[in-house]
Amino acid sequence: MKCLVLAGGRGDRLWPLSRKNYPKQFISIQKDHSIFQETIARNIPYCDEFIIVTNKEYQFIVENQMKAFQGITYRLVLEEVGRKTTAAIVLSCLQFPLSELMFVVASDHLIEGPTYKDDVTRAAELARDGWLVTFGMDIRKPETRFGYIRCHDEEVLSFIEKPDAATAASYFEAGDYLINSGMFLFRVGTLVQEIRKFYPWLYNSCEAAFYMRKVKGRHTYYPSEVLEGIQAVPIEKSVFEKTGRGKVIHSSFRWQDIGSLEDLSMTGIQRDDRNQIVYESTNTTVLNQSDRQLVVANNLENITIINTEDAVYVGRTGESEKLKGIMKENPEEQHYFDQGRIIYKPWGTYELLNVNPRYVVRKVVVTEGKTIYAHQHAHRTEHWIIVCGRARIILKGSEREYGANDSIEVPENTAHQISNIGNEPLVFMEISTGTMVEERDLISIRSRDLSEAELGYQVEPFVRLLPAFKDYLWGGTRLRDIYGKKCDYEIIAESWELSAHKEGQSIVASGRHKGLLFSEYLDRIGKEKWGWKCQPLERFPLLVKLIDAKENLSVQVHPDDSYALEKENEYGKNEMWYILQCDPDSCIYCGFKRDVTREEVEKAVEENTILTLLNRIPIKQGDAFFIPAGTVHAIGKGSLICEIQQSSNCTYRLYDYNRKDKYGNYRELHMEKALAVMDYSRYEVQRFDSETIETEDVLLRILSRCKYFECVSCTLHGTYSLEEDGNSFYSLLCVGGNAVLKNQEGTERMDIKAGDSIFIPAGGQKFLLEGEGEFIITHI
Numbered sequence: 111m112k113c114l115v116l117a118g119g120r121g122d123r124l125w126p127l128s129r130k131n132y133p134k135q136f137i138s139i140q141k142d143h144s145i146f147q148e149t150i151a152r153n154i155p156y157c158d159e160f161i162i163v164t165n166k167e168y169q170f171i172v173e174n175q176m177k178a179f180q181g182i183t184y185r186l187v188l189e190e191v192g193r194k195t196t197a198a199i200v201l202s203c204l205q206f207p208l209s210e211l212m213f214v215v216a217s218d219h220l221i222e223g224p225t226y227k228d229d230v231t232r233a234a235e236l237a238r239d240g241w242l243v244t245f246g247m248d249i250r251k252p253e254t255r256f257g258y259i260r261c262h263d264e265e266v267l268s269f270i271e272k273p274d275a276a277t278a279a280s281y282f283e284a285g286d287y288l289i290n291s292g293m294f295l296f297r298v299g300t301l302v303q304e305i306r307k308f309y310p311w312l313y314n315s316c317e318a319a320f321y322m323r324k325v326k327g328r329h330t331y332y333p334s335e336v337l338e339g340i341q342a343v344p345i346e347k348s349v350f351e352k353t354g355r356g357k358v359i360h361s362s363f364r365w366q367d368i369g370s371l372e373d374l375s376m377t378g379i380q381r382d383d384r385n386q387i388v389y390e391s392t393n394t395t396v397l398n399q400s401d402r403q404l405v406v407a408n409n410l411e412n413i414t415i416i417n418t419e420d421a422v423y424v425g426r427t428g429e430s431e432k433l434k435g436i437m438k439e440n441p442e443e444q445h446y447f448d449q450g451r452i453i454y455k456p457w458g459t460y461e462l463l464n465v466n467p468r469y470v471v472r473k474v475v476v477t478e479g480k481t482i483y484a485h486q487h488a489h490r491t492e493h494w495i496i497v498c499g500r501a502r503i504i505l506k507g508s509e510r511e512y513g514a515n516d517s518i519e520v521p522e523n524t525a526h527q528i529s530n531i532g533n534e535p536l537v538f539m540e541i542s543t544g545t546m547v548e549e550r551d552l553i554s555i556r557s558r559d560l561s562e563a564e565l566g567y568q569v570e571p572f573v574r575l576l577p578a579f580k581d582y583l584w585g586g587t588r589l590r591d592i593y594g595k596k597c598d599y600e601i602i603a604e605s606w607e608l609s610a611h612k613e614g615q616s617i618v619a620s621g622r623h624k625g626l627l628f629s630e631y632l633d634r635i636g637k638e639k640w641g642w643k644c645q646p647l648e649r650f651p652l653l654v655k656l657i658d659a660k661e662n663l664s665v666q667v668h669p670d671d672s673y674a675l676e677k678e679n680e681y682g683k684n685e686m687w688y689i690l691q692c693d694p695d696s697c698i699y700c701g702f703k704r705d706v707t708r709e710e711v712e713k714a715v716e717e718n719t720i721l722t723l724l725n726r727i728p729i730k731q732g733d734a735f736f737i738p739a740g741t742v743h744a745i746g747k748g749s750l751i752c753e754i755q756q757s758s759n760c761t762y763r764l765y766d767y768n769r770k771d772k773y774g775n776y777r778e779l780h781m782e783k784a785l786a787v788m789d790y791s792r793y794e795v796q797r798f799d800s801e802t803i804e805t806e807d808v809l810l811r812i813l814s815r816c817k818y819f820e821c822v823s824c825t826l827h828g829t830y831s832l833e834e835d836g837n838s839f840y841s842l843l844c845v846g847g848n849a850v851l852k853n854q855e856g857t858e859r860m861d862i863k864a865g866d867s868i869f870i871p872a873g874g875q876k877f878l879l880e881g882e883g884e885f886i887i888t889h890i
Contacts, residue, residue: 111234111598112210113157114202116292117146117164117172117217118192122447123370125433126421127399130448134368135217136171139397145368146217147175150182156230157213159617160184161205163198166331170454177477181624183617190334195345199294200305200316201323201332208299208771209581209599211237214345216292216367223363233295233359236264238598241357242304243295244269244350246288247365252278255369257290257346259358266356271346288358290346291365300355303773308352315340325612327630371395371414371423371430393427421446453549457482458535470547476501476536479562479634481529484555490544492520494528499536502529502565525555531565561636569635570621571853571875572842572860575628575867577605577656578614583771586660588691588750593656593865601660607867608654608841613759616867620860628869641838641872643890649681651890652819653757654841654867656690656750663745664777665699665720665765669787670739674760677783682739685755686814686821688886689733690845693748698735699724700743701793708785711764715781720765727795734813734823740789752845754814754821754888762787813886824885829878836874838890843867847883854878 119133128134135146143151150160159182162172166188176184187202203212211234233243244266246259257271258281269290273281281287305313319340324331350356366373375395386398391410398405398417405417414430416423423430437447451462457480464471476482476499484504494517501512504527505520511531512518520526522544530536544551563569577595585603589595595605606614610629618626623634632640632650644651668674668683675681687698702723714720724742727735729749737743742764745751762784766777803810807828813821824830826849834840842851844866851868852859854876862868864883879885 111157112206112212113150113153113160114199114212114214115146115149115160115162115217116195116198116214117162117168118189118198119218122434122437123430124368124374125437125447126416126418126423127371127397129450131167132171132450132452133168136168136175139374143178144175145220146172147178149215149217149219150176150179152221152226153213153215154179154182155227156234158183161187161202162217163187163189163202165192166190169329170456173456174454174459174477183625183627185328185330185627188329188331189337190332191337192342193337193340194342196305196309196312196343196348197316197319197337197340199301199345200313201320201330203298203301204317204320205330206298207579207581207599208297208302208773209601210298211598212294212296212298212301214294218368219291219293220366220368221363225361226363229359229361229363230295233357236357236359237295237297237300240297240300240355242300242349242353242355243357243359245291245293245361246358247291247361249282249287249289252282253289254278256367257292259288259290260284260286261288261358261360262286264357264359266350266358269346269350269356271344271351288360290350291361292367294345294350299771299773301349303775304349304353304355309341309343309348312341312343312348327633328627371416371425372428375414375427395427419451455482456480458530460540466547468545468547469541469543472540472542474538474540476528476530476538478530478533478535479565479567481560481565482527483559484525484527484557486525486553486555487520487522487542487544487551488553489522489546489551490542491522493541493543494518494520495539497537497539499530499534499538500532501536501538502531503527527557529560529565531567559633561638562634563636563639569639569871569873570623571858571873571877572851572868572870573618573623573631574620574860575608575616575869576619577607577616577867578609580604580606580614582663583769583777584659584661584663584747586658588658588660589656589865592691592750595865603658605656606653607656607843608652608869609757610650611653611757611759635871639839639871639873641836641890643838649757651681651757652841652888653755654843654886654888655753655755656865657745657753659745659747659749659751661747662767664763664767665724665742665744666761666763667742667784667788668737668739668758669760669762669783673787674758678760680760681756681758683756683758683760684739684816684818685737685753686816686819687735687737687745688752688754688813688821688823689729689731689749690752691731691750692729696729696748697746698727698729698743698749699746700727700735700737700795701725701741702790704792706790708790711785711788711790712781715765718765718768725793725795735795736814736816740787741793742784742788752843752886754819754886756818764788819888819890821886821888824879824887826879826881826883826885829880832870832877832879832887834870834872834875834877834889836872839872840870841867841886841888842870842879843886843888845884845886847881849879849881849883849885852878852880 124134260267319336386396386405388407394410394413396415412427458476461473579597581599582603585601589602616628671682762780764784801812808830809825811823
């Protein structure tokens, strides 16, 4: 199950604790962590990945706060402008198969109580049966800021979004209403089907935006010009007020939405009461976040006092809602409303300790492996004192390492760059003096990103990968039954065992990068660890998958590089199929039996006779086939296949047997594109004339050798020495048996079983594979 965390709210309701650049979900009011971090921690037992939707301004805050969690996988959906919850939820869901369970939570709710576990478990059961589940809370008092659910047991009778005060009071008296908590659990396909039914134009605009998204590593970015075409509608309005598939869990755990300063006093938040005295006062809340100031409240009644390092709020309890108006009426103080003392950056944070027109004192923290890239200042001089950590600093063109208590002078108009090369945060004090000490006095100098290897970090010799799963309607259960794949889809059609493709990324499952999406891991280790053959390539070139074809796959064709790069902005797709298992009558279809014309193909598709034009090729275990781009093909039912291909999801579906998915929808065909790229000439089936090398311990059989990859089957009965020369990375996929992979020195080892996928970075090392089994070894 995936957890979708809505974390895009602005920061004016809890001022001065929160600011525009540091909204309420990220502030530390719960001991030493934020409500956002508590939301993540609370849902780790139920979810294997987190999708965090937030404004792009908060990207670095989220990344910094997620460092508190080791080994969990998350990705960011970054919006330049907010379009309310329907867009946030649908755009996030479109990344995943229709069978995926999605648990939507808000990042500004405090939740406590043992029944949370039971309620989430029950909601997941209902969602698997096709229900859209919400969590309803008891009404403590009538409020207009919440939606309400009229229900009978788990049945939703009606869903009302934010009524007026009189209506809310009537719901309180009625007894059969609950407050909508804003948490939802459903299968992606169920939600998509309902929104297509009730708001088809809204779904279509989300889908159009999704295809225009920008993806880099774990980040999916939606610029404002893409989002502005989407109507801003809450998910309650677009789906839950209309659907007949709603269920509600009447939840008894403690729940509090933090929507105002007054809400803080209604929670069980454990606060630090140091530096504050409340004397002979009633209904008075004091929250002091300054270590250098004492707050004394004497003989007060119904007062809220919030003190921070740079601003103080004093107001009558219950009146904090007027803060928005106060901010609008006092634009000259906007800096205090917008900016806090801590600023988040891609490389870490800095805290403003002392600000003066002629000088600024900052505490700078650089995360492990991060770099403040080359820049200079025209109007100020900087003096650095390193408090802790190890730094590599380039100053005046020379490079040197520094440690604790070292000091560095950076004159104005001098290029400088600093990297953290240690295993702990690098902390230094920065004193800036000059005629312009603001951040805007910064002149960036073009420099390339540094990999971890270039910063001196040791790259692990191999890592285990977890796959991304696909639930296409033709799939079966053998990937779970034979290889033990952990996926709760009813059917698993494909597992993408080694993939950096945005449509389904593998996840690093071992070592210090555990939890990273594979593409981000590749960025971290740097292109030199892909091998020199990959250096000219813009993207990682290989995708390795397992395919379980319980039923026939569609008749399809893939474009070559030139067409795909021009039309789809991705690689073409040449692929190799290796038959792992198959039924006695299984087959594949590959290429035309004879020369055909475009008109013949169109007519055959229309008349459902396209298979009669194709070569039907019986298959058996151990067969290997290379499928060049432009060749019309289909995998027949009853086969289990390992597919090695270019890293591309560029497939043009020509014919799909007029099938519908379980939601009653036909799958999209791509007739015009398919007709444009296919080879109409007679096709001679390309069976690779395998080279074999046999010793007492191993049988090596080359399955495919082309300009894109070389693939070898290694049947092992002992020990095999794998020597990689630095030209390319290696992919190792175990399709049967067990083994141990070790580096030559024996200092690193990994147990491997059937279904495991291993990535070996380039580096000119020697490895030993010991055991019994079959392994598919691929390199460029």
